[in-house]
Amino acid sequence: MSEHAGSDRTARPFLYVVVCAAGVADGVDGLIDAARERGWEVGVVATPVAMGGFFDVAAVEDRTGRPVRSAWRTPDDPRPFPAPDAVVVAPATFNTINKWAAGLADTLAVATLCEASGLGVPLAVLPCVADALASHPAYRESLARLWGMGVRFGDRYTGDPGEDGRRPEFGWERALDLVERR
Numbered sequence: 001m002s003e004h005a006g007s008d009r010t011a012r013p014f015l016y017v018v019v020c021a022a023g024v025a026d027g028v029d030g031l032i033d034a035a036r037e038r039g040w041e042v043g044v045v046a047t048p049v050a051m052g053g054f055f056d057v058a059a060v061e062d063r064t065g066r067p068v069r070s071a072w073r074t075p076d077d078p079r080p081f082p083a084p085d086a087v088v089v090a091p092a093t094f095n096t097i098n099k100w101a102a103g104l105a106d107t108l109a110v111a112t113l114c115e116a117s118g119l120g121v122p123l124a125v126l127p128c129v130a131d132a133l134a135s136h137p138a139y140r141e142s143l144a145r146l147w148g149m150g151v152r153f154g155d156r157y158t159g160d161p162g163e164d165g166r167r168p169e170f171g172w173e174r175a176l177d178l179v180e181r182r
């Protein structure tokens, strides 16, 4: 059964933000603020690993006014989010990208992505994957498969320091630019 509530519509379009367990995840509050400023209502779905200290769950719940979802609800629980008008995955890990492409829906986050692919809503991914992992053939094949499904990708963020020795900004708003693109 679908995990979202088709009848629970909000006045503003509803954006799912799927958060994976990458080091930059602690900046997701900036994406939520930017999305709300652009007129989106936001619900966050996080992977179980991401829930273990990668970002401030309470702060995100405070910002969105909704629980962060990570586990499946029980059949008697109400569906906490309406259906999405768009979905972004930021940051997207090597693991979640590969599982999504393979259809391995073993977390609510990946199951949400697998289902969203069939809803016809814009899907955007900001991969956060180091060069060594990105050279794995499974990763390249996953990107090609998701690309073929119409998923929109931002440039891969490696976390490598720039010439000034500092890590570049993750560029969270790229995710919004991608889903808002016609």
Ligand SMILES: Cc1cc2nc3c(=O)[nH]c(=O)nc-3n(C[C@H](O)[C@H](O)[C@H](O)COP(=O)(O)O)c2cc1C
Pocket: 019, 020, 021, 022, 023, 024, 047, 048, 049, 050, 092, 093, 094, 095, 096, 097, 107, 128, 129, 130, 133
């Ligand atoms: C501090 C820390 C930072 C990490 N950063 C990344 C990252 O940027 N990209 C990535 O693919 N994996 C990263 N990992 C590894 C993932 O957390 C790990 O593969 C995990 O299984 C991903 O689970 P998820 O895709 O369900 O969130 C990191 C792990 C740790 C402990």
